[in-house]
């Protein structure tokens with residue numbers, strides 16, 4: 001169970017996040033999850049020396065564009081790039097755009113973490 | 127107007143054991159801009175964890191990082207246990223704490239050696255690694271392996287520390303402390319070390335919080351934040367207070383790690399003395415239920431974050447890993463501009479980068 | 487430099503920190519994990535280890551009565567030894583030598599023939615852990 005989980009819409013993200021940051025919170029990370037038709041994005045913030053955690057969660061359709069938190073702090077730039085290439089989440093206005101090649105290479109699979117890509121585990125090398 | 131040159135730092139560089147590239151733009155000798163490029167070591171472990179059974183994830187997640195492998199296995203096991211949730215016997219909590227602190231000891235000794243190597247003090251590098259060997263021997267004696275311990279399972283641990291082993295542990299840890307004290311004195315007092323680290327790569331308290339740094343990078347800038355304060359495992363019952371330094375430069379980060387090294391030894395001795403009797407594993411039935419949870423643990427390099435969601439089958443729906451270096455890379459973008467070309471290796475090393483862990 | 491002096495002197499007059507490795511080997515620790523060894527007489531080809539091995543280093547062929555082991559995939563995690571109901575697998579402290587071609591080891595389990603002993607062992611076996 002996660003305490004303090006707060007459901008927001010994608011447009012509230014920047015305001016809510018900034019409020020937490022000015023209150024002395026620290027950004028931990030963001031987690032994206034594939035719900036089939038939609039994507040669920042959760043931003044985690046920690047407060048009070050790491051003993052309290054505030055997650056903010058929004059759900060969007062796969063085609064929708066979402067704002068980037070990296071406009072406010074550079075801390076999120078890597079994870080937003082990662083969500084963009086792993087899930088195809090359409091993050092706009094990234095402070096530093098790696099163009100889908102942060103972790104993946106030119107000939108890698110596209111959006112590998114979606115449930116529809118790569119259903120079976122391959123056997124280890126022998 | 128001085129001429130600008132862009133020089134790639136890495137992916138292969140003597141101070142970097144692992145591949146990361148920093149495209150650094152210099153104006154004469156001064157750094158003006160840094161763009162990191164990662165992705166040389168991506169292995170797709172998060173996807174593999176969704177396709178594997180949850181019991182097999184432990185052995186895969188341990189291999190995310192070679193140095194903090196133990197803390198990775200603790201995190202993945204405990205985040206899975208939180209889905210039920212499983213009530214752990216007290217002895218398991220203490221054993222996990224002891225091994226986690228043991229791996230912190232060897233990781234910090236490794237880093238202190240690498241730091242000495244980065245500014246060319248190679249004899250000190252070898253001395254630190256010589257001490258580290260004793261800690262690895264302790265790990266091999268108690269868990270069966272030196273580096274990848276494979277000792278955690280969902281619901282407990284697979285090895286126990288016997289009374290004779292406990293005695294050897296205490297003796298060896300005291301030797302390790304005595305030997306490290308002599309070397310740390312060199313690190314904190316030597317003129318060469320000071321002139322290479324003091325005032326290099328300054329990160330203020332506000333910047334560190336804003337950039338979401340973790341671990342010694344954050345505590346070296348005067349922020350009292352540590353995942354061990356959440357009192358997971360046995361930390362709530364031990365005498366523990368985070369190490370904080372105010373200066374925010376490379377020297378402060380080195381001091382944080384040096385002091386944490388002794389603190390880790392103290393914590394191990396305390397936990398060994400308090401080690402309660404009892405079971406070392408409880409039986410867990412069924413598959414992980416469809417709950418979600420997070421686990422935050424303190425790896426040697428900083429806070430490790432695991433998110434898991436079950437779906438009632440043997441496989442997890444989603445497992446997300448955020449490693450400490452992933453959080454610390456943005457701080458390089460702030461620390462490097464303005465420094466000299468020759469200081470880049472020391473500053474990069476001062477965040478203790480672990481790249482294969484970052485990319486999973 | 488003055489701070490390093492005690493260490494330098496100690497190293498100068500003390501013995502070497504290393505061993506003359508192949509000639510002088512340290513006593514292995516009890517229960518340290520080296521490599522997997524099978525006991526064909528005990529194994530009944532039940533397949534538990536094949537299902538549980540995290541590295542898929544084992545496979546079985548019921549028709550030919552064969553248990554196949556791929557040592558290059560094995561990560562020496564001891565899961566198979568822990569869960570084998572007949573205790574047919576053991577981890578011995580002896581490193582496998584480096585190889586040029588990846589070996590494949592085929593075992594012919596004979597445990598089924600001693601059916602009675604099997605039942606007795608199954609009745610007294612300890613419950614395996616949750617790995």
Ligand code: SF4
Pocket residue numbers: 528529530531532533534535536553569570571572573574575595
């Ligand atoms: S080695 Fe043990 S677990 Fe594996 S098939 Fe034989 S009896 Fe079963």
Ligand code: SF4
Pocket residue numbers: 522538539540541542543544559560561562563564565566567
């Ligand atoms: S030791 Fe581990 S990897 Fe090797 S065969 Fe046994 S279960 Fe598989």
